[in-house]
Amino acid sequence: MVPLTIKDEERPSVAEFYAGKSVFITGGTGFLGKVFIEKLLYGCPDIDKIYMLIREKKGLSISERITQFFDNPLFDRLKEERPANLEKIVLIPGDISIPNLGISKEHENILVENVSVIIHSAATVKLNEPLATAWKINVEGTRVILALSRRMKRIEVFIHISTAYTNTDRELVEEILYPPPADIYKVHQMVKDGISEEETRKLLNGRPNTYTFTKSLTEHLVAENQAYVPTIIVRPSIVASVKDDPIRGWIGNWFGATGLSVFTAKGLNRVFYGDASNILDLIPVDYVANTVIVAGAKNGEEKSKELKVYNCCSSSCNPITLGTFMEMFTEDAVKEKSYDMLKPGWFVFTKYKWLMVLLIILLQIIPAFLADIYRFLIGKDPRFVKLQYLVTQTQFTVEYFTSHSWEMKADRVREMFASLSPADKHMFPCDPTNINWTEYIRDYCWGVRHYLEKRK
Template sequence: MTVTSQEKEASIVDFYEGKSVFITGGTGFLGKVFIEKLLYSCPGLVKMYMLIREKKGLTIKERIDRFVDDPLFDRLKNQRPKDLEKIVLIPGDMTASNLGISPENENLLIEEVSVIIHSAATVKFNAPLEEAWAINVDGTRRILALCRKMKKAEIFLHISTAYANTNRKEIEEQLYPPPADINELDKMDKHAVTEKQTMKLLNGLPNTYTFTKSLTEHLVAENCAYMPTVIVRPSVVAAILEDPIKGWLENWFGATGISVFTAKGLNRVFLGHKDIVVDVIPVDYVTNLVIIAGARNSNAKELKVYNCCSSACNPLTLGNLQKAFIEDAIKHKTYLMPLPGWFIFTRYKFIATIVTFIFQVVPAYIRDFYRRIIGKKPKYTKIVYLVVQTRLALDFFSSHSWVMRADRVRELYASLSTNDKRLFPCDPTHINWPEYLKDYGAGVRRFLEKRN
């Protein structure tokens, strides 16, 4: 990809001047960071329209107030609180006809929006096919249909996943053949599909999430006939690396939950090997890449795919990830069970099952039995059940390694001006893993566990 001198000089911030953005999935972990970053770093942005589900009993203002009641938005509230008034909630539903958007709001979007960021999806790994399809596939169809009506639309940015092509060991920044015929699946009564039939339909992909996200990429690719279109594939999205708050995060998804469970002594086994590469990417790097890709591809004639990943150029092993969390738990005494650093890796499921029973289930029952004796409510068996379900959902990913190329991402970042590089860092080779993981652990304690 050749980068012209004009592209090098163009400002990312200038691209968003005078424009309005429409975002789906804005209330999610990634969506919140998108909104904060765009509002703060692109002060010339006119409006941030956010698709959001109806909620009875709360006014629009109350919902916005609740949304921004998060340390993530502190710098905006302190420096430019008026900019938060640019957030406009659009009540709707991804699974409803016409997205459940009122005619007035639909007309508003059609007349005003220039940039679309489609981030909404069900991220449940093993959701029934019917549910995953309704949101990830049909929901995207509805978003695309709306966006094609938008008079000012300049770019459509779709957030996919790097794990949409796990049937390949090396994943390039390109569109791969779909795992199934989407037209045939459209005709199928997905409500009647059994779990066994679903596994066959997945065609080697590990779950309905990756399967539907892979198919959705092909729906999005067809959008190039209507407007410039970009697919961004993040890997395991984790805590903020730098901006606006180091270590900020708001959920236990991805690598967070299982790493914390292991550090606390609640998980004693991983299906896999310590040298398996776990592809982690900070959430602010994903956000920055999407913002840059939007500005740089508004005149693109063909589909652009970016892998927002670290495994090919700055790999982190599963063993080192767990070691960092365990050291943090020991240092700050946040573990719950004795010997928090003790756990094993195995390639055999039956060994994982035995270790789980002996070293997780049995101790949990013993501790709950003691709690009953002293008049307290049992809690450990319930926690261990959650731990086991979490680990089982991740077994496929902890026992496989992929090389996910991010050459186009790095080249795009290299094309930026010095100021834009400072504002929108996204080159994964710049991540210092030991420092980042310290901040990650501190973020878990501060934002999830609410410790001082």
């Protein structure tokens, strides 16, 4: 056997796997999807094509949406260093929520003939979506993508993006497939027959919302695909801003922990239902993208017959508490003078729902009324009562997650990262133990001000 040279050992094998291959991505226009696409085009420069499912939205045509898509600063380094790679994106007009994805026969044939890797990221992320809607997108949409994957002539791996919160009934969540929360076929029939909100609550049986419920069921649908196509499941926890590249601190929406964190840092939120010592499981969006890309390459090469689950999480190996995170976010707001109400660092935790409601009235709603009266008297438009509606709506939406704490194992992700060459470790960092929370939250706060609040 010829011994490996240092040059061979440092060769970026992940990029080599994707060289000459085409990837089909759903959910590509979303926060996570944008990072998938940028990282694939930049980190795997010899990739052939990225086929991207895209639909018209909010009065914007597909061409207008893709123009808006490329205007994002996330793609600046590609424009500067490898602009030709952006031409590798091929748009597939369609919609995950309609039969056969709404794609034409011509486009379907292109996918069947050319795609080697599927990254299925599309989902409704609204936590309390009506079950019928969540089912149509998260379950039925996935079923159609799975059926399409089985017809693809070059398919090597199917990657399903799930969520770490598919098993909220367990305090310790490992990288395995747990029993489903209900019989998927019975749920299908109930949705088909029409299901009321009360029936939905009973069906959830302690699960916090229709999002986690349908994503849990979908994992089992995906698991069945392993018999036909090498399949993996990636479970991110709460996805937050970019840690390393392409832009430290970049963030694309107010979802996850961002909304409540900003409300707290501005002094608009004073009350948490839960305990300050509860773990907040955050993961940078680029770590999720890197995990997916690397896992796809590793499993595509191995052609494993085992369904592998990757928890893309930080709680088991590099935890940060909810209280510490909110304190750091608030300290940055005070330092940067980016707050609206007096003493934004003052907030309380309670385990009693009645006390939470009382404290919201006393510490948030009444001060908001007083602040708006003051604004009216000095000739400014009232704004704080309206903001409080959003704040309280957010508080009650995420109360289940602030009042619980989980330990989510990420051993498989860490082992995978440890197996990479030095070059791949540099290009695709994804080991949660490498996150310095002080530095990361500083950049996260900067990203919120710069990209969401549009402050310079």
